[in-house]
Amino acid sequence: MSTIGSAARSVSGPQSGTSGSEPRERTIYERESERLLKQRNVEVGRAVMAEKPGSGHEGDVEVQTNVYALNMGPLNIFRYDVCIVGERSGERAGVLFTKKYKDDAIAVNRRDCCRDVILSFMRVHSDLAAHARCLYNDLQSIMYTMLPLAAEPNDPNKPIDLEFEYPIDQMPNPQIFTDLHVVKIRIYFKPWRDDRGNSLVKLEDLSTLRPDIALGNRDLLQFLDIATSQEIFFHKTDGQYEHVHFSTGLSYAYYPEQFGFTGEDALTFEENNTYLALGCSKSTHLIEGSTRGRGSNCAAGLLVQPKKTPFHANCSLLDKVKALVGNDFGMERGRMVQSLNNGVKGLFVQTNHNADNIQRFPIKGLERKGANEVKIEVDGGSSTIEQYFLSKYNRQLLFPNLPLVAMNSRFANEKRVNYYPIEVLDIIDNQRVTTQQQTSSMVQQSIKKCAVTPFILKRQVHNTARSIHLWDSEYLEKAGVRLTTEPITLRAHQLNNPEVKAGDGAPQRPSVGHAAAWRINSVLVPQSLFVDGSYSWMVACFQSGGGGRGALREADLRNFLNMLEQQGKNRGIRLPSLPGDHLKMVDFRGKEDILTVFQQASQKGVAFMLCIHGDNDDLAHHFIKKCERDCQVISQCVKAGTVRNVVNKQQRLTVDNILNKTNVKLGGINYTLPRSRIATSTDMLIIGISTNHPGGGIGERSLDDAEIGRSETLSVVSEESTITGPPSVVGYAANVGPTKLPFDFVGDFMYQRARREEKVNIIESIIGKCVNYFNEVRGDKPRRVVLYRNGCSEGQFKMILKYEVPLIKCALEATGCVNATLTLIVSNKLQNMRFFNKNIQGNAKPPDQNIQPGTVIDTAVVHPTNCEFFLNSHRTLQGTARTPKYTVLYDDNKFDLTELEDMSYHLCFGHQIISSIVSLPAPVYIANEYAKRGRNLYNQYEAPANMETFGMLNESLCLEYAGWIAPHRVNA
Template sequence: MLKQKALVDVLGQVNTSGVDGSWLFNKEGLLLAYVGSEQKTVASNVSSALLASVWSALERRASDLKETILVLEDGVIGCTIVARSMLLAVKANKKADLGMIRPAPKIYPNPSDPGRFANEIDIQTNIFGLEVDKKTELFQYIVSIKADLTVKKEVVFTKKGKEELKGVCFENGKLFFIKPLEDGFVREDIVDVGDGKSMLPGIKRAIQFIEGPYGRGNNNPAIVIDASKVAFHKEQLVMDKIAEILLKNPTLGIQEFEREKCIPVIRGLDCYSTYSGRTRHLKIEGISHLDASTARFELKDGGNCTESAVLPDVRQRLIMTGMIAADISSKNEILSELGVNVCPEPLMAKGQLLPPNRLQFSTQNTEATSGKWRFSGFFRPAEPPKIWAIYAVGYPNNSFSIENFGKFVSMFMHGCQSKGIRLGEPAESKLIHVDDMENVLDIAGRSNCSFVFVISDDSISHLHQKYKMIERKYEMIVQDMRMSLANNVVIQGKRLTLENVINKTNLKLGGTNYLVMDTKLNDVLVIGVGLSLPTGTSKFVSFGKEILSPLVVGYASNGKAPQEFTGDFVLSPVGQVTISSIEEIMTQCLELYNKCRQKLPKRVLVYRSGSSEGAHGAIIAHEIPLARVAIGRFSSAIKLIYVVVSKDHTYRFFKNNLDNIDTASSSSSSTSSGASRTSSRKADQMNIPPGVLLDSVVTHPACKQFFLNSHTTLQGTAKTPLYTILADDCDAKLCTLEEITYNLCHCHQIVGLTTSLPTPLYVANEYAKRGRNLFTERCMQPVLIGAESEKSTLEKVTDELSYKKKRGLLDRRINA
């Protein structure tokens, strides 16, 4: 604990250049230290109590409050949270610059020159430029109804308000149109999704600063608009609502199981009933009688914010229609008064197309043309297990016969052998009843079986997590496959499905399917860090009646070999924007690298997901220094590059002149949601191809960042990841980072397609999911009871569930 004198000495360093007072106090207003001229009218302890009261009032409106600035008659007070319950306030006079009392802004690595690759491509965006004609003080007004898109929150309108309402605003700039046909949308834009719900069109809006059409060194405001859809309950009679849920006429009577089916859908909905000219607002709690034939439902959030997949040409039309319907234009009276002009046409940008990569298999090299390739013999086949077994799990009447099971076993073994895995006969192969499977796996684990292949009936959903608990217990690899896929292999001869299964088997057993011909990864430790946020179903009673719902942090690295990514997970306290366990993760990965390669890396490249732009400052200030501390324990010469990857943005990128794309050769036909015509176009033909790169014009002027579309889009419109470099000790060229990132998107090893995220981050996200599933399964067993802190309890559970003490699993990509 700091002594009083030490606190005063530290606070005294703040009082300079117009800053004449600083307080350190807790949220209850208890003053710990004050440095400055003692005020005659208000004592410092009274000031701290008043400031704590103001903070508490603001925090009730914004639960994630980090900082506030109070403008007074004689100066300015800045207040920020410095610990869980501690506040720091600094007072400055009127002449002091605001920067003297406000924490330093986020400091990004300086943007470097854009990459220069051979092929350029015209890219249409959803970015609309803004021009401000006059200086105007802008104030933010809340002029729309806001609500969360969750089951627990609802949107309730009065009858008069509904008649006058044009759209409904939600958080994060979402706007949905209640009467879309009146706003220029077409009938096909409203999709019936069952249960009396319809997907209504809308838009998502975000104000961003971009470099603009003149590239580096420029700073231009813009509005980014994307199309969106969400399920709303229809306005209809109660009986019609029930009829759509049950797909029958409810006036003929409903049975108990049908009643149970209806209740979860309609419970909590608002409705209006009219009797004798009087309208009453009611809330449905369940079905208790059937004579509410005049009750009408009001609109409510569907609770499932799932966007329908739309092709790029349809999305472009929805964006332009939504922009007009929301009156986002220079003709808008409010914008006109403020002197803000909105460009009517979206920005056109020049993208670059990265060259294809070459992949090395056992006997030949293959070019990944358009992000696709065919597999050959494995580069390094896995060592075959000495004892292995294969089971089909289901019910007596399932569709997988003994004959089909025998054929699949033969095809699987032959396929493994043809790829180079010298797989012998299984120690046991038979059909197992679902109730006996756990016992069978226990026996296999105790019999030193090292690999079990399981074919599970599609209706079995509860066993997969149990498989993984048993896998960890005995360090016995368990690979699960759906029975319908196995039937497709045997009956329909789907060889590609079997090939993908065998590719996964080789990875799980420790093999390498292919190598990307890239030397840039030599002496580079690449780490992916992914997150799994808690849900309402993941809970763990640790002590007393307290319930823990931890953040699961998955990580993966190439410590074992340059292109082999293995990992683990840790459980961390939830509610933090930074990863407190990053120091432990860096240490584990560096130790693995040093152990397997007998040397230390020259550079550490981290890809981190699960962060918004608003958290960048905290990551730079708190998370990255922890990573540097871990690196410094090994060598001060190791350089760090820290990249945050996000798909949680509003940007969309399209091919130019979509209407002129020749897709006459397409053999499939599909009706795109919201389209006014039937389209025979495929998503992969209409979307931007793999390898499209944008690192200027649309990027933030203060950041070193780029957009890279590395994958083939098979449905809807491409969502291109955004890469923002938060730390770069190497001052690396942007083109080098872009090439490395694109190459890493080829390392998935299971299917012959590039992934949308670099493989280390993709694998890390899978480890985070695995950790969440194991934690959920752990909750169903007797729990630890103790008086430990949350952190120490999570550390114990991490040791219980993670793989760091299971060397037979830690060095393999078991979550392939």
């Protein structure tokens, strides 16, 4: 049976700057990308950010942030690459403690071990530690010192390599090493050196910052990230560490009440024995600060954001099982196993029946049979697991009929599965609840608890900053780093709302304020699908239970349809009369019932089907969308509860929103922005791209290199590449809709290898498709292209500029747009910087505590050289606004900052379905919906045995291959 350290490879000697002998993931991907571009005869691009087009604008809106200004004087430091290796007894593989691990239980254990080793080094070699003045360690592979640990005799600024060896009895906590069968520790310190052999890192000069990412030096930010984490790693209160930590940027307090938090801030979930932990997400950023003027406006700021994350309680697995299925274990066995797998699969546990040989492993799953049924071979005979525990460990199982826990093991180089009774296992502490392990009730409660108003968030930000000792850190004091006691405040400016024109007369300008909405009495361009009578429509109501008690009555449905047709006529959306046999009340028992209705509709020439289904029937909804694509019948789903409310409460506004969707789905458009530059620039192609990854959320399990080849996992893939598991879905949308108007966005999706944010393998195809659609609809090729990419991190900017931009240019040339100019903007709503009104009344409603739609921040906390701004476009109804950040990576069009901000804001008005502003530009927002549609279609898809490549998958599911419905925005 393997231990918690079974994944570690045998290591002998230090690996500088890496966690193993193989190239890093990013290095492999860069090599593959360069090879791809070379095959296409395309030059690799320069990793140079777009030039910042002038200074930002201060306005009259006083805004507070969650960023603390960092002040520091000139500082010279030395960097070391650290390698800590644990040698095991016998022929066991060694443990590389400084490797990065994804599983929480292993990651926390390895970081604790690294901390013990560093503390032992500082105690045993106190002379070296004292000479260095102060050590700043990330508890992995990086360490900074004020002076060298030891240097060449004739050069005090030239540190030397160091290697030390310790028995585990010199560790502060030897037991954590004994549990891993480690008998000896080796630690290596290898000084970092630049190309000229210098080891001294100078952090005092920020004025030399350049937009060339390839020449960027991250030592300042990296040092500050590590320096502000030392109290998190090493501070104790009453002999106990205060935090559990997963990196320099993420930690959770063991006792948050010490820092001003209360029970109102936390939450316990008794349904699965978990709790909401309070922590800190922090990061250091280069910012403009208060100094204005390009070239001299660089400062540093520390972003502090309270973090609330569900954790598994530190308890026995039996207690967890009781919480999940009940104390009496009376649940049907199949349902019980499914429920337990949902709640504990992947969780790390340890045995409690043999203190001399504690085993630690992740739960592979639950076996339906119990310990009183499953037999194993023992000393040449046969015994049930229940009998084995009694005879071997004198342990009488109390619940031998409970399902067994399965774990993977390896014996004599062969894989096998071992089984353990639930009651002999305990849950290892400090494990976050993965997305798959969370219940719907738990998610809803967590969202509500995390959605705090700005008034509460201000208090929580201060308490979080206190908890990590920003103002009483000896480590920061020795480095001369000081933080302001209050977060940065600044003056934002308010954009004017554009005019909106529907089909009922003069344009209207939404008022500036939290509502920022408009009225659509008549649509701008009605759908034309039913004009010549070639197509008809149908209504199908899918209800389970034979239409019994609580079911939607046919009379109510007919009343709803009468309202729909009448309001549609008033708004210019003329739906033809519904044929008598085109209203179907379906006794819904399974997917076949839905498929049958769609097949019949397709045979009758039905182009549009309005589908009514249960309020919580997501599976029916997703299968309807699969039938829509396969049968080429555009569908629109409405919940039965919505129909009841419309009829019983006369909710005409709800009917308007339904009709807005219907009109867009069938090729119409509801409104435009007549005076926006977007509307007048008929030669501008605007594209949005967004990605949906499989199984998103926290707690992703890492792939075992032994099971999946590393080069295969990380290579750049094409449509001919083999599918190896659930893919990521890349959604895209462009203003190429059938009305030919610049605010008419239609899109599609494509599949690619999972977990890749880079789009090197498919970006050329997406751009080519969008240009061709533009040419077909508009009758001309675009002269300017604006591309919005959603959700990319700053670490991916280099890859995008080097590999994606050249392929985009290549695609434009291949489609005849040789002289077309390109602007590439990354929008990111998942960033942690928060903005709220400086002066807040605690009893005010959330919209009044938050900044208004149209608020722009482009000073003080933006990057000093990169072109970026924060734009809050939406109305915040609960919690604190998540204001997206926009970063301009590439700009041939030479837009000035005002043009970029106005264009992005105006696009947030272009969603078409609701008459208010959305949080992201319409092309990105709609692209994200297409990505979700691609995910749901994949989840409903039963792939044939010969389904092998991404090209085959795209042909089977993408809308491009769905016949006449492809040019319509079917996912509106």
